[in-house]
Amino acid sequence: MNAPHTPPPPPPAPSLRTAIAHRFSLLDDKANDDEIDRSLRAGVELRGATPWILMFAIVIASVGLNTNSNAVIIGAMLVSPLMGPIVGLGYGIGIFDFALVRRSVANLAIAAGISLLTSTLYFMLTPLDEAQSELLARTTPSLWDVLIALAGGLAGIIGQTRREKSNVIPGVAIATALMPPLCTAGYGLANGNWSVFGGAFYLFSINCVFIAFAAVVVIEFLRLPHRKFIDPRRGRRVKGTLLFIVLATGLPSIYLAARLVDNEVFKSRARDFVRKEFKAASVHVLDTRLVPATREIEVTLIGQRLPAPVIKAIEGRMADAGLTKARLLVHQAQPEDRRDDSKLDVGSLKAEILADIVRNNQQALQERDATIAALRQQLTGQEGWVELAAAVTREFEAHYPQCGNVLMGKAATPAQGATVAVPFLSANCRRLPGSEENKRITEWLKVRTGQADVRVVLAAKRGKIIRQSDR
Structure with a gap:
């Protein structure tokens, strides 16, 4: 009599650690090494239609910055082909292919030169010469820009090494914003504003360095085939040089971020302090001007005049509000009779308003005088021409x-x-x-x-x- 068949035992359930590792594995859907190599090398080249696309994208981004249009700027970043040489640079460093590194650097330099030339020409020709908020936002990079570039670079290189391509690269191009800083640098060149040029080009450098660094990290993690050095010390020098460039690029952004945070904290504390201390019903704050660089709080008041001891007491409470090194400047209308502080000198206030009007109209008066002088010169020339014509x-x-x-x-x-x-x-x-x-x-x-x-x-x-x- 045959024994009953016994089914095999079920496989053991995977451990939590194995399940998490499988969930976050970057190797399961990784593309073939040769396919990754071909894709990243192809993106490095800048010839044929690519330079034209780059120039048109720069023009689009420049118009968007010039007219303060977010939609146009985003469209230009989607068109931009700047990501290819940057990722190729990181890939070349990651596999120690220095011929690819040199080609990537050369193409990136050419792309940056074309971009600067195109944007500079645009801003030299455009009649709209006022710096809009979208343009000024690209002149003060900070630590957050480093984090965006690093996270965007990691997402971009991971997306490019997958079997199934996704919309990661367009998203990275928008997040890291490679085009607007170059256009802003062109604006600085066109207007001779070197602080704008320096800040914008530094932001572009941050994006390039940290996107390339993210590519190096991912390439090393994926263990893609790379060249071996005969001398191990050369490999260590390459890695040390890369680390030095990353630190040299990122450290100034930490200082700028700290200064940005400090200025914002100062502004917030100063506004709260003015709102709290000058809330009397007989006093109205007409204007508040904050200067974080010099730690000045300038307040203009109308209404009942505050006596000097009251203002002195308000200044004494600045330390408790976290404004230890700040300086308070209070502007008030002078009273007509100093024995009655509640009486406002209307004549003095009118004089101040008249002075403001005169100052604001000085430029218009100067333009009028220049126009009159030009018309007189033209009339003199016309009279001379009539005499010459008669003689001839x-x-x-x-x-x-x-x-x-x-x-x-x-x-x-x-x-x-x-x-x-x-x-x-x-x-x-x-x-x-x-x-x-x-x-x-x-x-x-x-x-x-x-x-x-x-x-x-x-x-x-x-x-x-x-x-x-x-x-």
Whole structure:
């Protein structure tokens, strides 16, 4: 009699650690090593249509920054091909392929040069020369930009090494914002503003360095095939150099981030302090100006005048509000009668308002004076021209008595895309001068008017023009 069949025992349940490791594994859906190599190397090249796409993307981003349009800026970042050389640089360092590193650096430098040239030309030609908020936001990089570049670079290189491609790269291009800093640097060059250029180009450098560094980290983690050094010390020098570049790029951003946080904390504390201390019903805060660099709090008040001891007491409470090194400046209208502080000097307030109006109109007055001077100069030149035309007419009639109805004036004519005024002399003659004589008349008119471009039009008595001088 056969024994009953016993099913095999179920496999043991995976441990929690194994389940978590499998869940977060970067090796399960990794693409083939050769496919990764081909993809990353192909993205490095900058030829054919790629430079044109880059220039058009730069123009789009420059227009977006110039008009403060977020949608246009995002569209330019989606079009931008700048990610390829940066990721290729990190890949080359990660596998110790220095030929690829040199090619990536060269293409990245060419791309940055094209971008700077295109954006500089745009901002030199655009009539909108005011720096908008979207443009100014790219001039003060900080530690948060480092974190964005690092996280974006990690996401980008992980997405590029998968079998199934996703929309990671466009998202990384938007998050890390490679295009706007280069456009902002071009704005700085076009306007000679070196602080704007330096801040924007530093932000672009942060993005490049930390995206490439993230690529090196992921390539090392995925254990992609890389070259071996015969001398192990050279490999250590390469890694040490990479670490030095990363630290040299990132450390200034820590200082800038600390200063940004300190300024924001100062502004928040100062606003709360002013709101708390100047909340009396008889006093109204007209304006508050905060200067974090000098730690100044400037307050303009209207209403009942606060006595000096009250202001002194308010200053004494600044330390308790975390404003130890701050300086308080209070502006108030002077009272008409110092024995009655509740009485406001309306005349003094009117004088202050009038002074503000005068200061604001100074530029308009200067422009008006410049316009009057230009019109006077134009009128003087016109009077001189009338006298010259009369003298030239008399001289021509004296030399050529057979000609009458002599006219001397200026005619508008197009020249190289612009309209210029050309002197001309016309007359009706019973007997027309010959060709050589007509040339002498033209040269004489050039000397008398002091201009190289003149017209001489001589017509027969019946009115048909039969000869016209060359220019």
